[in-house]
Amino acid sequence: MQEYTPFKSGKVREVYDIGDCLIMNATDRISAFDHILKNRITGKGAILTQMSAFWFNYTKDIIPNHMLSTDPSDLPEFFRSAEFEGRCMKVRKLRMLPLECIVRGYITGSGWASYQKSGLVCGIPLPAGLKESQKLEQPIYTPSTKAELGDHDENISYEESIKVLEKEFPGHGEEYASALRDKTLELYTKCADYALSRGIIIADTKFEFGLDEEGRIVLGDEMLTPDSSRFWPLEGYEAGHGQPSYDKQFVRDWLKANPDSDYNLPQDVIDRTIAKYKEAFLLLTGREFKD
Numbered sequence: 001m002q003e004y005t006p007f008k009s010g011k012v013r014e015v016y017d018i019g020d021c022l023i024m025n026a027t028d029r030i031s032a033f034d035h036i037l038k039n040r041i042t043g044k045g046a047i048l049t050q051m052s053a054f055w056f057n058y059t060k061d062i063i064p065n066h067m068l069s070t071d072p073s074d075l076p077e078f079f080r081s082a083e084f085e086g087r088c089m090k091v092r093k094l095r096m097l098p099l100e101c102i103v104r105g106y107i108t109g110s111g112w113a114s115y116q117k118s119g120l121v122c123g124i125p126l127p128a129g130l131k132e133s134q135k136l137e138q139p140i141y142t143p144s145t146k147a148e149l150g151d152h153d154e155n156i157s158y159e160e161s162i163k164v165l166e167k168e169f170p171g172h173g174e175e176y177a178s179a180l181r182d183k184t185l186e187l188y189t190k191c192a193d194y195a196l197s198r199g200i201i202i203a204d205t206k207f208e209f210g211l212d213e214e215g216r217i218v219l220g221d222e223m224l225t226p227d228s229s230r231f232w233p234l235e236g237y238e239a240g241h242g243q244p245s246y247d248k249q250f251v252r253d254w255l256k257a258n259p260d261s262d263y264n265l266p267q268d269v270i271d272r273t274i275a276k277y278k279e280a281f282l283l284l285t286g287r288e289f290k291d
Contacts, residue, residue, distance in 0.1 A: 021093060023089070051224065051281055099165070104203070109204070131240045139185055183209070198283050199283055200232070203231075
């Protein structure tokens with residue numbers, strides 16, 4: 001049996017090159033505040049992979065994506081062991097574009113903090129008098145640069161995103177920037193409307209895109225998981241304060257309240273986190289997650 005080692009290892013995902021395509025393995029690691037925590041969240045990686053697969057299938061009418069298969073029989077034998085069960089996605093090779101494409105439908109988190117100081121979110125002026133967690137009249141697109149592991153992403157304006165892309169792809173900066181903005185907003189609108197019908201508010205999320213061999217823009221990385229998005233329960237939603245969540249905001253809140261934790265979570269926080277991920281998976285896909 002041929003063995004493989006990852007050529008890229010991020011906060012959560014490990015990527016393997018198997019020749020004509022890649023294998024993305026979502027581990028059970030969890031990160032917060034640009035740190036990888038010391039704990040593992042059992043089952044989390046499989047939920048991320050299967051939830052991404054659900055959304056990739058749901059949105060393939062809007063834009064092609066990099067997913068080829070999550071079927072173990074389509075993977076090399078090395079990835080069919082219990083260690084990788086449910087976590088691996090076979091994907092196309094892309095030349096990734098150097099932006100994280102963030103879309104915000106509600107004002108929360110760092111956006112809310114910025115708005116309170118200046119009335120702006122990532123340089124975009126918003127109406128006066130908004131409340132925390134309030135739905136915006138229209139979703140806003142707030143791209144950021146992609147930082148190396150351990151560094152912070154930097155929020156940039158749409159105009160700055162053109163310059164970033166133009167530098168790497170001369171003659172295509174504005175073309176790519178406008179396509180990323182438009183596809184990000186289109187994906188968010190379709191998926192947020194669907195999620196709302198299932199009882200979940202998608203407050204914000206991020207997408208990543210790349211170019212295929214023909215130079216077409218393709219959706220890559222993960223899609224609308226609790227790691228890349230803020231999911232709130234529709235039931236009980238009320239603007240004016242923070243919201244309970246189905247995502248790792250729960251972990252962030254615990255870490256903020258326990259600054260001396262050394263990024264080590266207690267077991268009850270781990271248990272409640274995976275329970276939230278499983279509940280979100282059930283609501284969104286209509287299927288119960290099987291460990």
